[in-house]
Amino acid sequence: MKDIFDRENEISLLKNSLDSPLIVIMGLRRTGKTSLVRSVLNEEKVTYIFLDMRRFENKEYIVYKDFIQVLEKEINRIVKKNRDLISHLQIRGVQIMGISVNFSWGRDKVELSDIFSSLNDWGEEKGKTVYIVIDEAQELIKLKGYNVLYSIAYAFDNLKKLNFIITGSEVRVKDKFLKLQDEESPLFGRTHIEINIKPFDKETAIRFLEEGFREQRINFEDKERVYDILGGNPGWLTYFGYVYIKTKDEEKAIVNTKKYAKKLLSREFCNFLKEGGRDKRRYVKVIETCKEGCRWKDIKNSLEALEGREINDGTVRDIVNNLLEYSFLIKEDKEYIIADKLLGEISDLRC
Template identity: 40%
Template sequence: MLFDLRPKDSRSDLFDRDVELSKVIEYVGRLGVPITLVLGFRRVGKSSLILVALRELGLPSIYIDLRKFEERQYLSYRDFILELQREVNGLTRRFPGLIDFLRNIGGVSIMGNQVLFSWKGSNRVSLASLLDALNDWASNGVVIILDEAQELVKARGFNILPVLAYAYDNLRRVRFIISGSKIGLLYRFLKVKDPESPLFGRAMGIVELKPFTKEQVAEFLRRGFEELGIEFSDFDKVYERLGGIPGWLTYFGLKYYEYRDLERAIIDTVSYATALIRQEFNNFLTDKTIARDRYLAIMRIVARECAGWTEIKNGLEVMLGMEISDSRMSEYLRQLLDSAWIIKAGNKYCPAEPLIGVAFRT
């Protein structure tokens, strides 16, 4: 069903992403590209695309959802290893023979049918050794998904980049799908253009999901309401108020089905979306104690109307009653761009999507 709020896992429920889906399947399957990036704004459908691709590929997979660490200031090796342990145990329940390949790895304990990973001291399990075992076991390949991988920029006490580079160069059966909604931050984490980075110069498959166009929004809503047996024609008004993010449109579809009242469904969707956006912005501010008010002020300036660099700087200085250096101003904007709160359109900075603008205007 198109208006199901959960991530889709069937092609029939994935609207108008055939090109992107074919790319993921091609990169991960036939071409065997070691790392495929799936990029796009929050709630644009990245997780659904990945899940449908995995289903069609038919390969065993390990799915690590790093969104759960979005509110954290840092991510420890323990946090990461326990997530990996949970996913590996899910895999061994389906494929018990995998346990034999894990048995002799340092830092791995086998308790019946359960696999335990050590995360502390000199005995902590090696990620490279785990990937070696997966590569030896998976005759046709195994896919490891790092969803919202930019959260790994918070990693403390471990660095996953050398492990990714090792797998890229040596483990032909291990493929990674790395997704991110904070695209600039994800690239900053991967350091693909840094000559000193382990991943420098490695070619990757790139699949980017865009918000729906006005025409796509109309077709998405038409098909969704058709599934529910409802006639609907106010497509333009929905697009003008909510934009083209599939997650918001899906929520609207369910609310309209519940209320059968256009304005009430839109208002409810806007209220839900802006509350969620503000919470996510608070998460963004978690490690920015000193500059919290400055980031908030910039978003309020940009949300009123797309603004140029000088206009934003002058507005911020008026709000604060103090001068801001050019370098500091540029850093604030870079952080907001990298985390996909704003985009640059020509010489102007704008909210990344319409409801972000609404969230900071109210």
């Protein structure tokens, strides 16, 4: 695949899983989830509805109308190229206006399962599967008054020409949104394929930079140093390459990339703090403590030093679990480490 470097395993797993009703793709910010999904689906020339939930990241909560408007826009994009889909959308809550559709969200609202059924019928007629991609689906935890999981479960069980690809940058997408392990959840017990996208390891990151620079006919020596400073996140490395190619100034490219990553990660971290009414000083302290790896005891000690008093294990556990759940922290054996090296830059967080 031309535009995707490395990731052979992830690409073939995704391609080979396209007949599964549910694929979950997990990876930290900027690791390449969206580009992987889009390029595989484009290359396979399949029809897909792409629902970008990231747009809701700064909202405290969302309502059905917000979600349905994103869906409406995407369906209209498909309808433009496939007029025959319209005849399948003659359902309650859908107004057909020439060559576009209008979804109601008020009293006579369109039901998500009806839209899914329509897409499935169309898929059956055409003899093809239609894919629903929900990008950064954990944002849907904030959807009030409507549970999209019932419609997804209905589609999973009944609509054979409709498959789902769900991406998320947080562990929450599985445990708090899809809730596949939760007996109370509509999706309980459904099998799924899981694809994890990790930052590049050192060797891959260096090859990635090398190839990027070679394409630009630039000889760049300091690849290892760049990895040591920025880590292996393809998004940051891409940004670094972009600035370096423009300026030929390595320091400037590093500083700018750090600034860019810091802005993005800070926003995520601030949303995380705000969402749970969490204490900024404590959480930033844990991130600082775990920059180079840490143990439970180090976290507890650092929090006690911060507050000058004893802190009970339950409180420490809550803080650590929250950071794990939102994928800011990773646990490896008994060690904790920040999930992205540049998360270590947010010490002076302002939010």
